[in-house]
Amino acid sequence: MLWRPHHLIRAHTKFDFLGKRRIALVVSTAINVLSLLGAFVFGLNFGIDFEGGIAVQVRAKEGTIHLDELRSTLGALGIGEVSLQEFGDASTALIRVQRQEGNAQCVANADRVMKHRAGDGWSVKPGPGDTGDVEFTAPGGLDAANWRDAVSRAGLTAQERQLPRGNTNIARIDMTHDQRAEWCQQVAIKLVEDTIGDKYDFRGTESVGPKIGAELMHSGVIAVIATLCAIAIYVWFRFEWQFGVGALIALLHDVISTLGLFVLLRLDFSLTALAALLTIAGYSINDTVVIFDRVRENMRRYKKMGLVELLNFSINETLARTLMTSGTVFVAVLALVLFGGPVLYSFSIAMLWGVIVGTYSSIWIASASLVYLKLRPEQLRTSEEKGEKAKA
Amino acid sequence: MLNLQRWQTIVVIAFTALAVLFALPNVLPAGLLDHLPGWYQQSRINLGLDLRGGAHFLLEADLRSVLNERLTNLSDSVRAELRKSQVGFKDVTVDNGRAVVVTLRDEAQRAKALEAIRAVDPSLAVSGSGDVIQLAYSDQDLFRRKKEVIDQSIEILRRRVDETGTIEPTIVRQGDDRILLQMPGIKDTTDLKRKINQTAKLTFHLVNEDIAAAGSNAPATLPPTTSLVPTREGMQQLRATNPKAWDEIQNANPKLSPEQICRRFQPQCLPVFKRVVVGGEDLDDAKATFEQQQGGRPIISFTFNAAGGRAFCAATRANIQKRLAIQLDNEIISAPVVQSAICGGGGIITGSFTTQQTQEQALLLRSGALPATLSIIEERTVGADLGADAIHSGTIAAMVGTALVILFMLAVYGPLFGGFASLAMMVNMLLVFAGMSVLGASLTLPGIAGLVLTVGMSVDSNVLIYERVREEKENGRSPFSALATGYERALTAVIDSNLTALIAGVLLFGFGSGPIRGFATSLTLGLLTHLFTATIFTRMLLSTWVRWRRPTELPI
Numbered sequence: 042m043l044w045r046p047h048h049l050i051r052a053h054t055k056f057d058f059l060g061k062r063r064i065a066l067v068v069s070t071a072i073n074v075l076s077l078l079g080a081f082v083f084g085l086n087f088g089i090d091f092e093g094g095i096a097v098q099v100r101a102k103e104g105t106i107h108l109d110e111l112r113s114t115l116g117a118l119g120i121g122e123v124s125l126q127e128f129g130d131a132s133t134a135l136i137r138v139q140r141q142e143g144n145a146q147c148v149a150n151a152d153r154v155m156k157h158r159a160g161d162g163w164s165v166k167p168g169p170g171d172t173g174d175v176e177f178t179a180p181g182g183l184d185a186a187n188w189r190d191a192v193s194r195a196g197l198t199a200q201e202r203q204l205p206r207g208n209t210n211i212a213r214i215d216m217t218h219d220q221r222a223e224w225c226q227q228v229a230i231k232l233v234e235d236t237i238g239d240k241y242d243f244r245g246t247e248s249v250g251p252k253i254g255a256e257l258m259h260s261g262v263i264a265v266i267a268t269l270c271a272i273a274i275y276v277w278f279r280f281e282w283q284f285g286v287g288a289l290i291a292l293l294h295d296v297i298s299t300l301g302l303f304v305l306l307r308l309d310f311s312l313t314a315l316a317a318l319l320t321i322a323g324y325s326i327n328d329t330v331v332i333f334d335r336v337r338e339n340m341r342r343y344k345k346m347g348l349v350e351l352l353n354f355s356i357n358e359t360l361a362r363t364l365m366t367s368g369t370v371f372v373a374v375l376a377l378v379l380f381g382g383p384v385l386y387s388f389s390i391a392m393l394w395g396v397i398v399g400t401y402s403s404i405w406i407a408s409a410s411l412v413y414l415k416l417r418p419e420q421l422r423t424s425e426e427k428g429e430k431a432k433a
Numbered sequence: 434m435l436n437l438q439r440w441q442t443i444v445v446i447a448f449t450a451l452a453v454l455f456a457l458p459n460v461l462p463a464g465l466l467d468h469l470p471g472w473y474q475q476s477r478i479n480l481g482l483d484l485r486g487g488a489h490f491l492l493e494a495d496l497r498s499v500l501n502e503r504l505t506n507l508s509d510s511v512r513a514e515l516r517k518s519q520v521g522f523k524d525v526t527v528d529n530g531r532a533v534v535v536t537l538r539d540e541a542q543r544a545k546a547l548e549a550i551r552a553v554d555p556s557l558a559v560s561g562s563g564d565v566i567q568l569a570y571s572d573q574d575l576f577r578r579k580k581e582v583i584d585q586s587i588e589i590l591r592r593r594v595d596e597t598g599t600i601e602p603t604i605v606r607q608g609d610d611r612i613l614l615q616m617p618g619i620k621d622t623t624d625l626k627r628k629i630n631q632t633a634k635l636t637f638h639l640v641n642e643d644i645a646a647a648g649s650n651a652p653a654t655l656p657p658t659t660s661l662v663p664t665r666e667g668m669q670q671l672r673a674t675n676p677k678a679w680d681e682i683q684n685a686n687p688k689l690s691p692e693q694i695c696r697r698f699q700p701q702c703l704p705v706f707k708r709v710v711v712g713g714e715d716l717d718d719a720k721a722t723f724e725q726q727q728g729g730r731p732i733i734s735f736t737f738n739a740a741g742g743r744a745f746c747a748a749t750r751a752n753i754q755k756r757l758a759i760q761l762d763n764e765i766i767s768a769p770v771v772q773s774a775i776c777g778g779g780g781i782i783t784g785s786f787t788t789q790q791t792q793e794q795a796l797l798l799r800s801g802a803l804p805a806t807l808s809i810i811e812e813r814t815v816g817a818d819l820g821a822d823a824i825h826s827g828t829i830a831a832m833v834g835t836a837l838v839i840l841f842m843l844a845v846y847g848p849l850f851g852g853f854a855s856l857a858m859m860v861n862m863l864l865v866f867a868g869m870s871v872l873g874a875s876l877t878l879p880g881i882a883g884l885v886l887t888v889g890m891s892v893d894s895n896v897l898i899y900e901r902v903r904e905e906k907e908n909g910r911s912p913f914s915a916l917a918t919g920y921e922r923a924l925t926a927v928i929d930s931n932l933t934a935l936i937a938g939v940l941l942f943g944f945g946s947g948p949i950r951g952f953a954t955s956l957t958l959g960l961l962t963h964l965f966t967a968t969i970f971t972r973m974l975l976s977t978w979v980r981w982r983r984p985t986e987l988p989i
Contacts, residue, residue: 045847046845046851047845052903052907192630193627193630196623196626196809198809215498224808226809242816243816245816246622246812248813249811250809252810253491263944268941272936275933312945315949316879316945319944323933323937326933327890327933330933331897335926361903362896362900369838369841369889369890370889370890373835373888374834374885374889375834376833376837376885380826380833382826382827382878384483384823385826385830388879389882
């Protein structure tokens with residue numbers, strides 16, 4: 042044998058984990074309340090997946106990126122709030138622009154895009170009446186070919202049912218306000234491209250319209266709730282109801298404090314962040330289940346032991362595997378944080394936090410809840426009495 | 434019992450061998466792969482758009498306008514039919530997006546009016562009382578129509594964005610009224626939008642029978658009103674017999690006009706009048722059906738909107754026994770002889786068609802215009818270099834993560850147990866790759882993250898088992914007994930703790946799209962397969978080792 046196995050911690054530890062349960066309760070409650078407050082007061086930094094809007098990754102053609110210059114150039118475009126951050130290295134930036142509304146400003150922007158892309162003779166105006174209609178005016182006569190080319194340049198697709206007929210140079214596109222709002226995301230991308238395209242390469246662009254954003258938000262919330270409930274029900278099914286409730290409290294703790302982390306670090310809350318949240322929910326319960334499994338086993342074996350004592354004993358018995366299982370995932374996620382690149386950064390940081398907080402909550406939240414939920418009340422009483430005697 | 438039965442061992446080995454077999458096409462060189470059967474070649478992991486670069490569009494069809502338009506057409510037909518049956522009416526209006534409302538002048542004519550309406554479309558749902566008649570399409574009919582619109586849009590999109598058939602776009606229906614369009618390798622979306630907007634131009638022209646009667650395929654002189662257009666048959670013949678000429682035509686820049694093609698390459702051509710009788714934008718629908726009489730030959734029936742119907746009626750009345758050429762882009766797809774004036778707002782094309790041919794032709798006729806306006810509600814493009822960066826960082830993270838986990842396991846459980854767990858983890862990765870290959874799943878950047886997580890999580894089950902073995906060993910059990918009890922007693926904890934993560938993975942798969950789905954796929958698959966590798970596979974290794982070395986103490 043080249044080397045001997047190393048026990049991560051010595052066997053038969055006798056830490057009094059649950060003796061500290063009141064401190065843990067106070068600290069965890071504080072963290073969770075602060076997280077929720079933070080989420081309501083400062084808000085989550087929702088990415089375009091949920092908010093709608095556009096995100097563009099650009100790289101400077103020469104030298105490094107000048108965020109201030111970019112900010113002032115793009116801020117003056119009339120496309121609303123623009124946020125910039127360095128992305129991966131000093132010559133790359135992620136530009137995020139707020140969701141575009143289908144207002145008059147957007148039509149004015151479309152006018153600029155058409156003049157830039159199709160020629161000065163073109164213009165775009167809102168249509169008459171209170172609909173989302175827009176009118177394209179061509180410098181000369183319109184035929185199907187130059188009309189198609191022009192609307193493609195403005196980022197419109199497949200409007201051929203609205204082909205101009207007869208001798209005209211004005212083409213009206215019938216749109217509802219909602220349809221126009223969807224199109225306005227395209228307009229904003231084109232405008233950004235036209236404005237900074239000579240100095241920057243566009244590595245990737247994303248645009249999410251208002252409709253999809255709202256839908257993803259809705260189904261995301263449902264997915265989180267469904268996941269938490271499904272896991273809690275499963276635990277309840279496999280153990281006693283107290284275990285299910287304990288698991289649910291621990292899950293809520295993990296998810297809420299992860300949201301707090303997103304608020305604190307202003308991390309981008311995107312679809313991948315939501316994936317991280319669900320994965321944390323699914324994974325952080327692993328340790329809990331291992332401890333619960335042992336608690337159940339010990340309960341059958343040591344019928345006379347007090348609950349707090351029994352829980353402490355079980356946690357100590359399973360401590361090595363709790364730390365080991367978390368440790369293996371921790372080092373794997375650490376590799377993602379360090380080398381996974383900027384796209385996965387929010388995800389990886391959240392996961393890293395999730396692994397740590399999941400281990401903590403297995404011991405101090407999930408197991409401690411069993412005490413408060415009075416699992417096997419008669420046992421709990423003997424344990425409390427012992428405590429009183431010891432104090433006296 | 435620690436030992437596996439013989440059949441269990443065989444199953445484990447066979448399973449692993451199958452995994453190797455199905456993961457193999459991912460790494461085989463293309464030259465070798467070409468010689469292997471198709472189903473085997475297909476067993477590969479596709480890179481997601483975020484890794485290979487490309488464009489992703491989510492398009493929403495404006496079904497409401499389609500319905501409104503359809504109701505407007507219906508109101509036209511109803512009006513015409515009522516006039517024909519001499520039913521007096523005050524008004525025929527379209528109730529926005531729902532129904533056509535007929536207001537009669539005289540209640541007594543209601544029965545006559547209903548009869549006339551039945552002649553237009555017997556499947557209409559009729560309601561209302563007194564002098565008011567409301568007409569609506571049935572839910573079933575609307576559902577079918579919606580599906581038709583989306584299916585047709587998908588067909589047309591495919592024709593437009595993939596003219597050459599080499600890009601392999603993914604175009605699928607999503608939900609009720611949406612179409613997902615994914616084009617790998619495309620970065621310039623303006624160009625793509627131009628292609629999407631590139632309507633196939635469908636026109637009806639009269640054939641200049643005087644010139645055609647002269648018998649020459651490409652007469653030297655033509656009157657200024659007439660031009661030469663190749664037939665579709667002719668072009669396909671040319672493609673088969675003279676591929677070089679075909680390539681030249683496809684790649685010509687500027688594009689050759691139909692007449693130039695006729696003169697230079699001499700495919701079968703027809704002289705047609707340049708004047709357009711009816712344009713494809715006036716064509717409402719075309720479908721493959723069968724003739725009512727005469728043995729039910731396959732035919733194509735088509736309908737025009739009101740304007741198209743009038744123009745078509747006038748043109749056919751004046752040109753009986755002449756041919757009417759149907760031109761799609763720069764080819765004549767068909768030139769049927771006009772048998773009689775066609776004034777019913779539509780007509781049929783007969784000929785010696787097979788059923789398949791009529792279906793193709795109907796599709797071609799329909800591919801003139803998209804049936805609904807499609808607007809982009811989500812667009813994501815990834816440049817190829819960004820994708821390459823993602824692959825690079827993903828690969829490094831995966832390798833470092835795997836190395837760290839292996840080191841960790843070796844340090845804590847020693848070279849034997851740690852090594853077996855690591856080996857099982859690698860086999861698990863192999864299984865995940867094989868599974869994704871067989872499913873044809875896409876590997877995305879979040880999917881790589883899912884793989885890294887799987888690496889960390891799949892050794893967890895071994896941790897649970899090993900820790901239990903350590904406990905049993907301390908309880909004074911013999912090596913063999915400690916292993917056997919360890920595996921047996923840890924099993925419930927292994928399954929319980931993994932099922933919760935599986936629940937999260939499955940729900941995530943249901944919720945997510947694109948890259949997130951890739952994450953859910955690799956994570957869920959990894960957790961499922963590791964239940965096999967972490968338990969049975971390592972048990973096989975350890976039991977073999979125990980039988981071979983007969984150890985007095987377990988090195989754990």
